[in-house]
Structure formats: structure tokens, C-alpha cells
Amino acid sequence: MLRIAVLGAGRIANIHAANVAANPNVQLSVIADPWREGVDALAARLGCAAAYDCAEAIARDDVDAVVIGTHTDTHIDYMLRAVKLGKPVLCEKPIDLDFGKAAQAVEEVERLNGNVMLGFNRRFDPDTLQMRKAIAAGEIGEVRQVIITSRDPGLASLDNLKHSGGIFRDMTIHDFDTARTLLGEEPVEVIAIASRLVDPDLAQLDDWDSVMVLLRTASGKQCHINCCREAVYGYDQRLEVFGSKGMILNDNHRPSSVRTYSAGQTEVREPLLNFFLERYADSYRIELNQFIDAVRAHQPLPTTARDGLKALHLANCALESIRTGRAVKVEL
Numbered sequence: 001m002l003r004i005a006v007l008g009a010g011r012i013a014n015i016h017a018a019n020v021a022a023n024p025n026v027q028l029s030v031i032a033d034p035w036r037e038g039v040d041a042l043a044a045r046l047g048c049a050a051a052y053d054c055a056e057a058i059a060r061d062d063v064d065a066v067v068i069g070t071h072t073d074t075h076i077d078y079m080l081r082a083v084k085l086g087k088p089v090l091c092e093k094p095i096d097l098d099f100g101k102a103a104q105a106v107e108e109v110e111r112l113n114g115n116v117m118l119g120f121n122r123r124f125d126p127d128t129l130q131m132r133k134a135i136a137a138g139e140i141g142e143v144r145q146v147i148i149t150s151r152d153p154g155l156a157s158l159d160n161l162k163h164s165g166g167i168f169r170d171m172t173i174h175d176f177d178t179a180r181t182l183l184g185e186e187p188v189e190v191i192a193i194a195s196r197l198v199d200p201d202l203a204q205l206d207d208w209d210s211v212m213v214l215l216r217t218a219s220g221k222q223c224h225i226n227c228c229r230e231a232v233y234g235y236d237q238r239l240e241v242f243g244s245k246g247m248i249l250n251d252n253h254r255p256s257s258v259r260t261y262s263a264g265q266t267e268v269r270e271p272l273l274n275f276f277l278e279r280y281a282d283s284y285r286i287e288l289n290q291f292i293d294a295v296r297a298h299q300p301l302p303t304t305a306r307d308g309l310k311a312l313h314l315a316n317c318a319l320e321s322i323r324t325g326r327a328v329k330v331e332l
């Protein structure tokens with residue numbers, strides 16, 4: 001029985017801890033977070049030990065693997081502690097906001113043959129998995145263009161966004177990873193534009209709320225990512241992959257497929273699922289289960305620390321494109 005520590009008792013760690021507790025092949029040994037009230041309540045609910053020191057939790061004898069869901073600036077420390085003890089890690093994105101620090105950490109993980117999976121949960125969304133399967137089976141021929149739409153239902157407070165690292169490293173980073181996996185080739189060029197159409201005060205944080213990014217691969221495949229921090233109709237998450245023999249796309253998700261018809265309106269449907277915790281619930285579960293299955297079978301993990309670095313680099317290239325007004329070559 002694989003025994004797991006979950007670090008963090010906040011939003012994302014709640015999801016991971018519940019998914020660990022629900023997996024019959026593992027034991028949730030401990031949840032750790034310096035936020036005593038939060039960790040005590042979560043551990044009591046899931047029936048495991050609570051700890052207030054994450055480093056101690058990683059080192060416990062009854063912990064074989066670690067899931068990191070704490071604040072971004074703690075990821076590298078906890079990741080390297082676990083790797084040095086030979087314990088596999090599922091770590092939330094991003095590795096760190098500082099590219100230099102993240103690059104050093106990834107090199108260290110690789111030097112130590114560490115087993116680290118980066119939490120790009122959208123790869124494990126059932127829609128995305130089905131699309132990737134269809135692409136791999138040649139159903140749409142050679143991929144030519146990918147279009148990714150990712151809009152949040154509403155802007156978080158400036159106080160929260162202050163620690164986010166900005167829209168590219170916090171939000172669009174998921175889309176950079178999705179672009180890499182759907183294109184099937186690494187982007188070599190990035191062009192980005194950015195605006196403050198929702199809240200001009202984001203200038204105080206040197207951040208933006210509405211961005212568009214173009215990516216091009218060496219063979220000329222293209223991707224268009226558009227992200228906005230506010231969509232009044234809800235969480236808008238759509239993918240379209242266009243190829244030489246067809247196209248594959250998905251729709252937004254809703255609580256049900258019910259449609260209402262009346263004298264004034266037709267095809268009226270329920271609102272979109274509210275936000276990422278609801279929309280991507282399946283993806284978090286599948287991601288965690290794939291981590292567990294790979295660790296138990298001594299198989300390679302489905303994503304790596306280097307995947308985290310590549311997505312972070314694309315985010316930085318987009319920032320450079322905005323600052324210079326030019327296309328940026330991806331050199332990594």
C-alpha cells in the first residue's frame with residue numbers, strides 16, 4: 001500500500017487530499033500545512049494525521065510519496081526534500097515564478113533521477129484525453145492549427161493576484177502546456193498582445209487581464225491561445241484542433257444537457273460549470289490516479305518537472321513579446 005502525504009490544506013490541496021483518500025490502492029497518511037485550523041479540519045474529515053510542518057511530514061516513515069499543493073514559493077523546497085529521500089512527487093504548477101530558480105531545481109531533480117510529475121491537470125481532462133487519442137489515431141490527419149479559449153468567470157482581488165505571478169505564469173501556463181501536447185511539436189516562436197480591459201488597476205501589478213498568444217512550431221504548425229480573467233457568462237474552456245483530414249473540438253460543460261423551449265426563447269440551457277474546481281474535477285482525479293498507478297508500477301510519470309519548465313519558459317517568452325512588441329524565438 002503506497003502511503004501519501006498531501007502538503008497544503010487550501011483550495012487545490014483539498015481536492016488532492018480527497019482524491020488520495022478515495023483511491024483504494026493508497027493510504028492518506030498525513031496532511032500538512034502551517035494553517036492549523038485548516039489542516040486540522042481537513043485531516044479530521046478525511047481520517048488521517050495532521051501536521052503543521054511540511055518538511056517533517058515529507059520525512060515521515062509512513063510517507064512513500066508526496067503531493068504538493070502549497071503556495072508556489074514553497075514548491076522547490078518541498079520537491080527537492082522529497083526527491084533527496086527518493087520519494088516520488090506530484091507538484092502543483094508552476095514550479096516557481098522565477099525561471100532561473102525553476103531551471104536549477106529541474107536540473108537537480110534530473111541529476112538525482114528524481115520522480116517528479118507537474119500538475120498539468122488539463123492533460124487528464126476526459127475531453128483532452130479523447131482528443132489526443134483521436135489525433136494519435138490519425139482521425140484528423142496532420143495537425144495544422146490549435147485554438148485554445150480559456151476565460152475565467154471573474155477577476156480575483158488585486159490582493160490575491162499580487163502573488164499570482166501574472167496572467168501568463170498563473171493562468172495561461174495551463175494553455176501553454178495544452179498547446180505543446182495538442183500540437184505534438186515544441187513551439188519555436190511566440191507573439192503576444194495584452195490589455196487591461198477588465199480592470200485598469202492591474203497596471204499597479206504590471207499585469208493584464210486579457211491576452212492573446214500565437215505560437216508557431218518549426219514545421220509551421222500554429223496555435224492561438226486567448227485568455228481573459230472575466231467572462232460574465234461563466235468559465236469558458238474550449239479547444240479546437242484543425243488538421244489535414246478534419247477537425248476535433250469540444251463544448252463547454254454544464255451540470256446537465258437539459259434544454260428548455262418557450263414562447264420567447266429556444267434551446268435555453270443551464271449556466272456553465274462555475275470554475276476550475278467543478279469543470280476540472282475529473283481531471284484532478286484522473287491525474288492523481290495516473291500518478292499513483294505509475295508509481296506503483298514503477299513506470300515513468302505522465303508529466304515531468306521539465307514540462308513545468310517548458311511551459312514557464314513559454315510564459316516568459318510571451319511577456320518578452322509584450323515588452324518588446326516583437327516575435328520571440330523560444331530557446332531552451
Ligand SMILES: NC(=O)c1ccc[n+]([C@@H]2O[C@H](COP(=O)([O-])OP(=O)(O)OC[C@H]3O[C@@H](n4cnc5c(N)ncnc54)[C@H](O)[C@@H]3O)[C@@H](O)[C@H]2O)c1
Nearest residue numbers: 008009010011012013034035054069070071072092093094
Ligand atoms: N492545477 C490547478 O488547476 C491549480 C488550481 C489552483 C491552484 N493551483 C496551484 O496550487 C498551489 C496552491 O494554490 P491554492 O489556490 O490552493 O492556494 P491556497 O492559498 O488556497 O492554499 C495554499 C496553502 O499553502 C499553505 N502554505 C503557505 N505557506 C506555506 C509553507 N511555507 N509551507 C506549507 N504550506 C504553506 C497555506 O497555509 C494554504 O493553506 C499554487 O501553486 C497554485 O498555482 C493549481
